[in-house]
Amino acid sequence: MSGKDKNGWKPSVSDGTSTEETTVYLKNFSFLEEDNPAFLPDETFSNGLGSSEQTTTCELKPEIVDTKDTSIGSDEKDIAERSLIYSRHEKVPMKDFSKEIRGAKDIERFANRAILLLNMNVTNVDKIIEEILKAMVHINDIPALKSLLFTHDGVHQLRKTVQSSCIAMGGGFDYDQSWICSMCCSPLVTKTMVGIAHLHHPANFGTTAQEISFVIIIITPTKEKGTKSEFEIGRTFGTLFSCPDLRQELSQCSSAAQFNNVLRKYAEILAEQNRKSQMHQETEQKEVCKCGFMRGLRKDLKRRLPHYISDYKDGVVGPRSVQKTLSTTLFLYFAILLPSMAFGVLNNVNTGGKLNVETVIYSQIFGGLVFALFGGTPQIVLLTTAPLALYTKIIYSICKDFDIDFAAMFGCVGLWNTFFLFIYSFFDLSILMQWSTRSSEEIFALFIAIAFTVDSFKSLAQNFDTYYNTQCHDNLTSTLTDDLHTCSPEKSILYLFLLLATLWVGVSLFNFKNTPYLTSAKREMFSDYALPASVIIMSFVGAYLFRDIKLGESFDPDTTNATLELVPFSKLNVGSIFGGMGLGFCLSLLFFMDQNISAALVNAPQNKMKKGTAYHWDLFVVGVINGILSIFAFPWLHAALPHSPLHVLALADVEERVDQGHVYRTIVHVRETRLTAIFSHILIGLSVLILNYLAYIPNPVLYGLFLFVAVTSLYDNQMFERFCLLFTEQSAYPPNHFIRQVPQRKMHLFTGLQVLQLVILCIFGFAPYPYLKMFFPVLIFGLIPVRHKIIPYIINDKFLKAMDGN
Helix, strand or coil, X not given: CCCCCCCCECCCCCXXXXXXXXXXXXXXXXXXXXXXXXXXXXXXXXXXXXXXXXXXXXXXXXXEEEECCCCCCCCHHHEEEEEEEEEEEEEECCCCCCCCHHHHHHHHHHHHHCEEEEEECXXXXXXXXXXXXXXXXXXXXXXXXXXXXXXXXXXXXXXXXXXXXXXXXXXXXXXXXCEEEEEEEECCCCCCEEEEEEEEEEECCCCCCCCEEEEEEEEEECCCCHHHCHHHHHHHHHHHHCCHHHHHHHCCCCXXXXXXXXXXXXXXXXXHHHHHHHHHHHHHHCCCCCCCXXXXXXXXXXXXXXXCCHHHHCCCCCCCHHHHHHHHHHHXXXXXXXXXXXXXXXXXXXXXXXXXXXXXXXXXHHHXXXXXXXXXXXXXXXXXXXXXXXXXXHHHHHHHHHCCCHHHHXXXXXXXXXXXXXHHHHCCHHHHHHHCCHHHHHHHHHHHHHHHHHXXXXXXXXXXXXXXXXXXXXXXXXXXXXXXXXXXHHHHHHHHHHHXXXXXXXXXXXXXXXXXXXXXXXXXXXXXXXXXXXXXXXXXXXXXXCCCCCCCCCCCHHHCCCCCCCCCHHHCCHHHHHHHHHHHHXXXXXXXXXXXXXXXXXXXXXXXXXXXXXXXXXXXXXXXXXXXXXXXXXCCCEECCCHHHHHHHHCEEEEEEEECCEEEEEEEEEXXXXXXXXXXXXXXXXXXXXXXXXXXXXXXXXXXXXHHHHHHCCCCCHHHHHHHHCCCCHHHCCCCHHHHHCCHHHHHHHHHHHHHHHHHHHHXXXXXXXXXXXXXXXXXXXXXXXHHHHHHHCCCHHHHHHHHCC
C-alpha cells in the first residue's frame, strides 16, 4: 500500500504535488485481430455537451499473451496468440444530481435492487468478475457475459470502464485506483442490473487500477433509451464513487442496508452542493434591468461603435473569409430578391396594383442598405414578410369598406407605427424581451416556417384549379361552346415537379457537407451555394428544358412602374387618423416582437457572437426606415425569420461533434461583417435593370425557395426536435441536456403546450376573416405572459429552465 493515501489514490502520471480538479474518465478497449488492419481516426472525440475540457486519446498497444520465450529468434510456435488492443480514453462530465433527473432516480432505483458483495475475499480478476456475475444474473451463459466485459478471453483487460482522475497542478493527472466501474449491454438480459463488490484485499486490475477495493458491474439490455444506458448509469455511480469520503464510509459498512443508506445520503449531499453552486453563479450573473429614457440607446451605441471598422474588415480578413463573404452575398441576394418578388405579386393582388413588385424591390434596396450601414446588428435581414402582406390586405379591405384613400391610410398607419417604435426604443422597452424565452421565439419561428409552406402549397392548389380543371371531365350535352374550359394538366404537373425539385436540390446541396464525397472544402462550398445553385438549376430546367410548356411569367414587368410621390394625407379626416393610430399600434407590436425575436435568435449563445447586442438602436433604425417608406406609400420592412439566423449560419464556421453515436452541429466562429448585406443589396439594386428577365424565373421555383427556407430553418429548432421525439423510439433518443434533466412525460407535456400555442397562432394568422387577423400581433405578444403566468402552474420551474433556457 506504499505510495497510496488512505482513500486509495495512486499516481499514474504525476507532474505536481497537489491537485486541482476531479474528473471521470471513460476508457474503451477493443480487441483487434492481427490479420485485420486497424483503422484509427486521427481526431479528437467529444461528448457533445459543450465542455471545453473534453479530451480523448487513441493508442494502439501490441500485446503478446502467454508466451514461453519472447526473445529474438524464438520459435513462432511458442507464441500462443498475438493481438492488438485499441484503447480510447474520453473525459466525461460528472453527473449533476440537482439538474439531471436520472441521477437521483438511478440511485433510488438500484440502491435496493443492486447486488452487494461485501468483504469479498478474492483477488483474482477473473474470479471477482465471475462471482459478481453469478450473483447478478440467473443464467447459465456466464462466459458470454464475461466476453462482453473483457476485451478477449485470454486478456484480463476490461473492455469499457469508468474511473476518476485528479488533475495535478503541474498539468499531469492521477488516477483514482481504489475503484472501477465496468459496463456493457447484452441481449441476454431483459432489465438493467447492477452489482457492487467491496474487496477484502485490494486487487490488481491493470496499469491504472492496481489497488482496486470497489468493483461496480453494470449490464443493460441492448434496446434501452439513452438516458438509461450503461454509460449514463456508469456516470451516476462514477460521480458518487469519485468522492473519497463516500468510499471511506462504504468501506466500514457491514450490511447491505447500511451500504444503500450511505449511497442515498451522498447522492443528496452532491445534489445540494450542485444546487448551492448554481444559485451562487446565478446570483453573480443576475443583472438588474430597468427602463429609462434613452439609456439603452446610449449603451447600444457605446457597445457597437468601437466595432464599426472591424465590421468591414472581418468580411475579408481571416482564413476563408473572402469565400464566406461571396457565398453569403449570393445566398442573401436570392433569399431576399425572390421572396420580395413573390410578396410583390401578392401585394399587387391584395391592393389592386397599388403595391407591386417594383415598389417592394425599391423598399428592399433602401431599407436593406440603410440597416446594413447603420444598424447595430448587421446580421439581421430586413424583408417584407407574410404577416406584413396580411396586414396590408387588412388595411386595403378597411379602405374599401369605408371609402378611404389607400395610399393616405397606408402612410398614416406606417407613421403611427414609427411613432410607437420610437417610444419603445427611447424608453428601453426592449428590456421587456428579457421575459421572452426560447419557447416563444421558437413558436414564432415555426409559425413563419409554416406560413412559407402554406403560401407555397396555396400557389400549387391555385395552379391545379386553373389548369388541371375537373370541370373539363363533366358530361356536357349543351350545343353551346362559349363555356368550354381548356385543360392543361401538363402545366400543373410541371409546376409540382419544379416546386419539389427546387426544394430537393437545395436541401441536398445544403446537406452535402455531411457526405463523404470530394474534399471538405469542396463539400462546404456546395453547401454554401445551395440556395443560388438550386434556383439557377431549376430555373434553367423550367424555362429552357420544358420551354414547350408555357408556365407564364412570374409577374408582369410592364405593370410594375413605381412613382416617388408623397402620400396625400389631406384626404384623411380626423376619424381616419385615429383609426390609423389603432392599426399602427397593433402593427408596432408585430414589429416590436418580430424585431426583437429575430435579434434574440441571431445573438443566441450557441452562435457565439462577440460584438454585443443593440436591441434598442436596431428598433430605432427600423422605425426611421419605415417612417420614410410610409410617406411614399412603399411596403414596410422588418427583421425576417428565418433569414436572419440563416445569415449567421452562412457566415459561420461549423464543426460536427459526436456523442454516443449522435452527431451535433456546433458553431465555432462567426464573421460579424456588414459587407454581405451591403453587397447583396447593391446586387438587388442592379436587378431593377433586368426585371424583364427576372420575370422568366418560373413561379414554382420562387415558391420552392419558400419551402427550402422553411425546411432549413427547422434544423436547430429545439421545439421541432422535441416534437419529433414523440414519434421516435426511446432507445434512439439523443443524449440532450433536457432529456437527461427532465422526466419524459413533462418533456412531452411542454411540447404539447407549445404545439397548442402554435395552433392558436395559425388559426388567427391564416383565418379567412381579415378583421380577425388584426389581433395576430397581440397574440404574438401574448406568448410571453402565457409562458410566465400559466405554464409554471403546470410544469415545475426546474424543468422549464432545462427545456426553455438559453
